[in-house]
Amino acid sequence: MRRACIRGTGFYVPDQIVTNDDLAERMDTSDEWIRQRSGIERRRYAPDDVGCAELAYRASLRTLEDAGLEPNAVDCIILATLSPDYYFPGSACILGQKLGLPGVPAIDIRAQCSGFLYSLSTADNFVRGGQFQCILVVGSEKHSMALEFADRGRDVTVLFGDGAGAVILGPTEENRGVLSTHLHADGSLADALWMECPGSAHPRWITREMLDEGRIYPKMEGRLVFKNALEKLPQVIMEALAENRMTLDEIDLFIFHQANLRIIEYVAKQMGIPAEKVYNNIQEYGNTTAASIPIALHEAIKKGLLREGQHVLMASFGAGFTWASAIIRW
Numbered sequence: 586m587r588r589a590c591i592r593g594t595g596f597y598v599p600d601q602i603v604t605n606d607d608l609a610e611r612m613d614t615s616d617e618w619i620r621q622r623s624g625i626e627r628r629r630y631a632p633d634d635v636g637c638a639e640l641a642y643r644a645s646l647r648t649l650e651d652a653g654l655e656p657n658a659v660d661c662i663i664l665a666t667l668s669p670d671y672y673f674p675g676s677a678c679i680l681g682q683k684l685g686l687p688g689v690p691a692i693d694i695r696a697q698c699s700g701f702l703y704s705l706s707t708a709d710n711f712v713r714g715g716q717f718q719c720i721l722v723v724g725s726e727k728h729s730m731a732l733e734f735a736d737r738g739r740d741v742t743v744l745f746g747d748g749a750g751a752v753i754l755g756p757t758e759e760n761r762g763v764l765s766t767h768l769h770a771d772g773s774l775a776d777a778l779w780m781e782c783p784g785s786a787h788p789r790w791i792t793r794e795m796l797d798e799g800r801i802y803p804k805m806e807g808r809l810v811f812k813n814a815l816e817k818l819p820q821v822i823m824e825a826l827a828e829n830r831m832t833l834d835e836i837d838l839f840i841f842h843q844a845n846l847r848i849i850e851y852v853a854k855q856m857g858i859p860a861e862k863v864y865n866n867i868q869e870y871g872n873t874t875a876a877s878i879p880i881a882l883h884e885a886i887k888k889g890l891l892r893e894g895q896h897v898l899m900a901s902f903g904a905g906f907t908w909a910s911a912i913i914r915w
């Protein structure tokens with residue numbers, strides 16, 4: 586039976602470290618508030634001249650090296666982001682150009698915090714169906730240039746960081762690889778977490794009013810998002826287990842989208858998942874949206890937390906709303 590397996594992992598975060606205290610100098614917030622509410626201690630910000638595709642490029646080079654492959658081995662690029670370089674063309678095309686891969690298909694996926702798992706699912710189906718043999722799957726975000734560094738935006742601004750993470754997916758006939766993926770969306774609460782402007786839903790692309798009202802910045806109804814995450818994450822975890830006739834005990838490692846340590850701890854406690862089976866790094870990088878799962882996956886592997894034959898379950902919830910899960914046998 587042909588499955589898709591991960592042949593390499595990697596990530597890149599920019600050098601600039603921004604602490605909670607650094608943010609407290611720019612808006613009415615505190616290290617204590619940010620740590621208590623989210624678990625975040627610091628995050629990284631990219632320089633002005635480094636955008637989404639460049640972050641993705643740097644993560645991709647490391648991932649290819651990890652897989653022992655040259656860029657020209659890649660036959661498809663899938664890039665998840667909510668912070669693309671341009672409105673169009675997609676950042677996957679820019680990434681393909683940076684990697685020197687003319688003619689290789691390049692797909693942008695817009696599923697926010699679930700972007701990586703949506704991309705993994707797409708790639709898994711391409712590999713199992715036989716259309717592509719070596720897919721570069723990347724999650725990349727440059728949030729820092731679109732956040733509002735003022736009291737008005739403080740609830741959102743303190744949560745996000747820049748970074749990119751990637752995996753290479755290829756076929757295997759062995760009894761390992763992606764066992765299943767589970768994707769969901771519900772647009773009825775789209776405005777609970779969104780960046781409303783600019784956009785084609787408006788009569789004008791961008792107006793002075795939009796700028797003055799701060800509608801060009803991300804906005805979130807934090808408690809509503811929190812509540813929905815607590816409901817949907819356990820559901821999508823149980824769905825993945827049921828599909829594979831597995832129990833929670835058979836999962837060796839859990840990697841959640843790094844949105845808020847409190848959400849992850851609450852879900853783990855509620856479901857009876859031991860804390861030592863959950864890998865978190867939100868303390869270091871904040872919420873890097875589509876990049877957070879592949880960054881955490883790479884770190885967990887390099888720390889020896891995932892060995893051959895073990896199972897990792899990944900789950901996400903975020904803007905859209907979108908939520909998703911996947912189980913991989915390593």
Ligand code: UT7
Pocket residue numbers: 613614615618619622623698739740741743806807808810811814843844845848872874902903904
């Ligand atoms: O990755 C996408 C998915 N995102 C998520 O899953 C995030 C889900 N939501 C959350 O993580 C939490 O709701 C937050 C961390 C965003 C906020 O935590 P909270 O406990 O829900 O706080 P809150 O929004 O209810 O605000 C509590 C208080 C308010 O003040 P009052 O009205 O009680 O006086 C806020 O104005 O905290 C205030 N506040 C802040 N204070 C200091 C909001 N942001 C800040 C801040 N610093 N940065």
